[in-house]
């Protein structure tokens with residue numbers, strides 16, 4: 001518990017980072033006020049929900065890999081706590097990842113990936129259509145081999161958000177549907193200014209994703225975020241949820257198809273450093289063509305919607321949790337491609353911060 005006197009915490013931003021932080025702080029006995037004009041409609045809304053430390057391996061991101069490896073146990077624990085509270089189970093599907101290449105040069109990218117992942121000590125093995133026919137269900141017949149990565153998983157972020165919001169309500173959080181236009185800080189409290197009024201707490205957390213610092217916040221000398229937009233396309237009509245999530249290199253581009261029970265698939269994702277959240281026709285055409293080439297069984301899938309979001313990218317692509325100057329505000333952002341994965345770990349940082357200022 002934080003202290004004998006109930007700590008009152010403001011959480012600005014109700015994406016996955018703000019929601020998990022708020023949940024953890026409520027469990028600590030804090031009184032929590034969450035402020036967001038459109039809860040969980042930022043990057044969290046667009047996310048596919050993969051918790052895939054191995055498939056996400058990238059050169060130079062060893063520290064991030066080690067962090068992500070802690071995420072699945074943390075999500076299992078969080079899922080169980082949400083179940084006890086709400087009675088609803090958060091499905092965590094742990095079927096691994098199958099990485100394939102479309103043509104010979106894409107296959108070379110797969111081989112290159114295997115070499116890099118090998119230096120990380122990641123658990124992966126070569127797989128072939130002959131050895132593991134079920135893993136290649138729906139995959140183009142011209143793709144005969146790939147890499148299987150056990151230990152990768154996914155959740156449905158919509159479900160996680162639903163259970164978190166229900167839990168916040170059960171634990172007595174206040175959710176204020178308003179934008180924070182300015183923040184202030186004194187020696188003993190913090191203030192968030194909104195069109196609905198001012199809110200005061202003992203300390204506060206900015207979990208504003210790619211939107212960055214709110215006016216009034218002291219500038220950070222260490223961190224900055226930039227928006228990297230991404231779109232996922234949602235379709236229905238193809239189900240391979242009982243085997244590994246397919247990832248592919250296709251004509252040099254990255255593709256994934258997360259298949260959920262019942263035939264709902266998330267196809268992704270575009271990456272646009274201009275931070276434009278609109279979906280360009282060319283991007284949609286490339287994503288669709290890549291997906292149909294790798295998984296021709298998607299041919300008759302029905303398009304449901306597309307979702308766009310802004311990934312919060314830090315300078316070094318690592319997440320950060322920073323106390324802002326000597327104020328009672330902290331800034332949690334920079335989760336880039338891994339915010340869903342890392343949310344339970346950031347929740348623990350939020351608790352440590354509030355204990356520290358209590």
Ligand SMILES: Cc1cc2nc3c(=O)[nH]c(=O)nc-3n(C[C@H](O)[C@H](O)[C@H](O)COP(=O)(O)OP(=O)(O)OC[C@H]3O[C@@H](n4cnc5c(N)ncnc54)[C@H](O)[C@@H]3O)c2cc1C
Pocket residue numbers: 012013014015016017018035036037038039040041042043044045046047048049050051178179180181207208209210211214229230231232268269270308309310311312332333335336337338339340341342
């Ligand atoms: C296409 C796509 C696919 C992705 N897939 C995955 C994946 O498979 N696995 C994974 O781990 N990650 C994935 N990510 C990354 C992940 O979605 C993000 O890292 C994560 O959602 C960041 O969470 P957040 O809470 O920081 O930001 P957000 O979800 O963007 O939430 C920030 C919130 O802050 C609010 N806000 C901003 N400014 C203010 C203000 N002034 N006052 C009040 N509220 C404010 C916004 O309204 C918003 O609700 C994906 C991202 C994208 C775009």
